[in-house]
Amino acid sequence: MLKDKVAIITGGTRGIGFETAKLFLQNNATVILFGSKKETVDNALQELKKENPNFPVEGYHPNLSNFEDIKKTIDNINKKHGKIDILINNAGITSSTPIDKYSVEDFEKIININLTAMFRTIKAVLPHMKNNNGGVILNTSSMVTKNGQPSGVGYPTSKFAVNGLTISLSRELGPHHIRVNAVAPGVTDTDMVESLPKNMIDNIISQIPMKEIGEPSFVAKAFLFLASDQAHYITGEILHVDGGCIN
Ligand code: NAD
Numbered sequence: 626m627l628k629d630k631v632a633i634i635t636g637g638t639r640g641i642g643f644e645t646a647k648l649f650l651q652n653n654a655t656v657i658l659f660g661s662k663k664e665t666v667d668n669a670l671q672e673l674k675k676e677n678p679n680f681p682v683e684g685y686h687p688n689l690s691n692f693e694d695i696k697k698t699i700d701n702i703n704k705k706h707g708k709i710d711i712l713i714n715n716a717g718i719t720s721s722t723p724i725d726k727y728s729v730e731d732f733e734k735i736i737n738i739n740l741t742a743m744f745r746t747i748k749a750v751l752p753h754m755k756n757n758n759g760g761v762i763l764n765t766s767s768m769v770t771k772n773g774q775p776s777g778v779g780y781p782t783s784k785f786a787v788n789g790l791t792i793s794l795s796r797e798l799g800p801h802h803i804r805v806n807a808v809a810p811g812v813t814d815t816d817m818v819e820s821l822p823k824n825m826i827d828n829i830i831s832q833i834p835m836k837e838i839g840e841p842s843f844v845a846k847a848f849l850f851l852a853s854d855q856a857h858y859i860t861g862e863i864l865h866v867d868g869g870c871i872n
Pocket of ligand 1: 635636638642659660661715716718738767768809810811814815816
């Protein structure tokens with residue numbers, strides 16, 4: 626489904642991003658994954674190469690808090706591959722700290738990674754997509770954008786903003802043939818969920834109509850569809866992949 630496409634995936638070293646990288650490679654894309662450290666990037670590349678040594682995959686670890694670093698990395702990727710067709714903004718962190726214990730620094734940190742880093746990578750990739758007469762930008766939102774979250778206010782705040790960024794940019798970039806969509810996973814079995822208290826996870830699962838925790842592959846398939854030409858006329862959508870969860 627992605628033959629000849631060049632895709633960048635942030636947070637591609639594990640969880641949802643890693644699964645998406647694998648699925649994109651299986652669908653003949655060239656994949657460039659971003660991670661936070663050289664070591665985790667190397668491990669992810671090694672694991673993907675184990676599945677298929679011929680997978681066209683490479684990885685970098687630009688500092689997502691630094692626009693110049695991201696821009697330099699993305700300019701080099703564009704130079705090497707001649708274009709960038711797809712950007713998946715997936716890196717993210719979470720927190721369930723109650724507001725009384727939530728510092729301003731905690732809040733700024735989560736907004737910085739979940740939202741501002743997304744803006745930085747989009748800014749860096751846009752000139753290349755415009756030069757190439759189009760592209761696809763996909764952002765990872767969350768089911769918390771249905772009803773917020775009872776504790777850890779920075780996370781849902783960042784993800785509501787991701788939806789705002791997605792919908793607004795779809796309108797601004799439509800004339801450039803750049804589609805902008807988001808995928809909003811429900812509770813998905815990754816390291817991120819393992820970091821939440823068990824009673825919180827059990828409580829969430831009991832309220833999922835499908836009574837099943839999500840797999841990273843479910844989210845990866847939604848990204849594949851939205852990245853492909855099958856979704857040619859779809860932009861400004863927030864696609865929920867959450868078993869019908871409303872919490
Ligand atoms: P994960 O913790 O397994 O992966 C997070 C990824 O983000 C990792 O690759 C990590 O390297 C990267 N990352 C985190 N901080 C970074 C930083 N400072 N610089 C660079 N990279 C950084 O979690 P996941 O569940 O795979 O999360 C992926 C996305 O899915 C996130 O945006 C998350 O908010 C979203 N999401 C997850 C769930 C869930 O239940 N797992 C639900 C809804 C949304």
